[in-house]
Amino acid sequence: METIHLLIRNLEGKDANDYYEIYSHPDVRPRTGNSKPFSDLQAAEMHLSEIASNKNQFAIVEKISNKMIGKFKISNYSIERAEKYFPELLELTKQGKVLTMSYAINPKYWNKGYCTEALKKMVEYTFIQLGAEHIILGYFIQNKASGKVMEKCGFKYKKTIPVAGFWYLTGEKRQLVKMALSKKDWKKLSKEN
């Protein structure tokens, strides 16, 4: 897949150094979940070798430098979470038509619009190629940049859920903001833009 500045392809073993550069940064892994940053290249290589064969893991490559500067993962939304937080989407979730994504961009490349550009393309791919009807995304309430990216791609606020643990930067209680976009609304947006 291709956007103005980016190529989006599956992960490859050769991405190890770039993968390490992204996920060893103290502000990346802790913003996506509970994992600690990689402390050495070997740990990143091992993790990459475990996930590289997954066809729903994507490398974001900056065209001009041919460098992997980000990663996206697409997965099915969990049935347990749909039961709890989105019962209205439970049937579609059971049919595998509610998907979710996680993403990260190398901090050296933040605020250039790259994540927004990539997410727009991944949304198109998820609705058209993967046949999703809804996409549900979540970000920790303190992670304003991620929320901004979701809004710029048409995602709408649904609910805020308290989660275990504390925000690693400030010690505040963590809350997960859930945002969603339906295929119907995405089509409407695509016509308008």
Ligand SMILES: CC(C)(COP(=O)(O)OP(=O)(O)OC[C@H]1O[C@@H](n2cnc3c(N)ncnc32)[C@H](O)[C@@H]1OP(=O)(O)O)[C@@H](O)C(=O)NCCC(=O)NCCS
């Ligand atoms: C979230 C992340 C992927 C965004 O990547 P990016 O390529 O910098 O995103 P974009 O440049 O497309 O957009 C970022 C937007 O957030 C805004 N932003 C950045 N920091 C912000 C802050 N502290 N408060 C409010 N807005 C902020 C930028 O101004 C920009 O909005 P604009 O285009 O309207 O000016 C990146 O910060 C990242 O990898 N973070 C660590 C991992 C992570 O948080 N992943 C998401 C988990 S839900």
